[in-house]
Every structure is written in structure tokens, then in C-alpha cells.
Amino acid sequence: MTLKRNILLAGAVLLASGGLAQAEMMATTVNDLNVRAGPGPQYPAVGLATRGSTAVLDGCIEGSRWCRVDVNGMRGWVYADYLQVDRGGSQVIVEQHRDEIGVPVVTYESTASVVPVDPQPAPGDELLGPVGAVETITPPETVRTYIDTNPGQTVQLGGDVVVGAEVPADVTFQSIPDYEYRYTRINDRPVLVDPGTRRIVYVYQ
Numbered sequence: 617m618t619l620k621r622n623i624l625l626a627g628a629v630l631l632a633s634g635g636l637a638q639a640e641m642m643a644t645t646v647n648d649l650n651v652r653a654g655p656g657p658q659y660p661a662v663g664l665a666t667r668g669s670t671a672v673l674d675g676c677i678e679g680s681r682w683c684r685v686d687v688n689g690m691r692g693w694v695y696a697d698y699l700q701v702d703r704g705g706s707q708v709i710v711e712q713h714r715d716e717i718g719v720p721v722v723t724y725e726s727t728a729s730v731v732p733v734d735p736q737p738a739p740g741d742e743l744l745g746p747v748g749a750v751e752t753i754t755p756p757e758t759v760r761t762y763i764d765t766n767p768g769q770t771v772q773l774g775g776d777v778v779v780g781a782e783v784p785a786d787v788t789f790q791s792i793p794d795y796e797y798r799y800t801r802i803n804d805r806p807v808l809v810d811p812g813t814r815r816i817v818y819v820y821q
Contacts, residue, residue: 753818
């Protein structure tokens, strides 16, 4: 009886350790975002991960917001601001809680074919501020008509133009008649912005 009990206990320990060895850190994408070939906006996008996609989080570069993930059959790099994980039943942004949730540290070795710049974009070269939650909107067709007839000048910024991203303070917005949101063009893409929070609420494709 004792021998049988010891064998069962040993089996339980083996199963437990096997489960730990296979444990993966799972994350969810906060918004649509580009998955890039390397940790920086200068690297080409390997594809688009749609909002709510489940990703396996390998880890993030120390001192950087870039993290390596496997998502929707793609392997690449995304901002930690755009990922959330479950922590005690609540969804938290990886960048804001990476120490608490124990995100592994990974490194990136560049190849001769790609000469990276700073792996973390400098202030002013990206959509500043973490991605925040915004109300989903569907703008009326009259708004697109107004934008098409009043194109305005485009602003060049690094980073991914996604819903929820905060637009830098030095970017000006255009008013749209009888509409609460403002309009600007980022990297030649029309976007609608909440003037109060400066967050993008809609991106025209």
C-alpha cells in the first residue's frame, strides 16, 4: 500500500513539473497592431494582429517596450503597451505591470541585412503614451466626405497608427462640422481623434 502511494505521489509530481515546463505566458492584443520583424518601427511588418487576438508572449527586451510574440501564426515584435494579460482575474497592460507578472527578458540579435536604429523609438518619433481604452465608433459617411474634400497635411510619426494610441501634443486637429471628434492625417492615413484625451478613436483604411 505504501509503495503504491509513493508511486502515485511520484506520478503527481512528474505531471505537475511537466505542466510547469509547458506553461506559456498568454496575452491578448488590445487593438489592431502591426507585428514587426524586429524590435523597432524601422523593421517591416510581417502582418497585422487584430484586436482581441491571443498571443504567446516570449518576453520583452530589458529597458524597452518591445516584446516578442507568436500571434495568429506570425512570430514577431510588438509594443508591450498593446498587450494585456490576466492577473488575478483582471486584465492588465503588460508594460504597466511587467515586473509584477514576471515577464521574461529576451534579447534581439540583428542580422547583416537589417541595421536597426535604437530598438525603442525616441520621444517625438512615435505615438506617445500607452494605448488606452476608447469607445468604439462608426463615423457617418458625411465625415469621410468632408475629409476627402478637406484632406489637409499629413503628419509623419513613428509607431503604429492604432485605435487608442495617444497623439503627441504638437499635432493639431481639424474640426468637422457638427461632429464631436476631430480629424488629422498621420502617415497619410486619416484618423479621428477625441480632442479631450487626444486618443485615436477611428482609423480610415
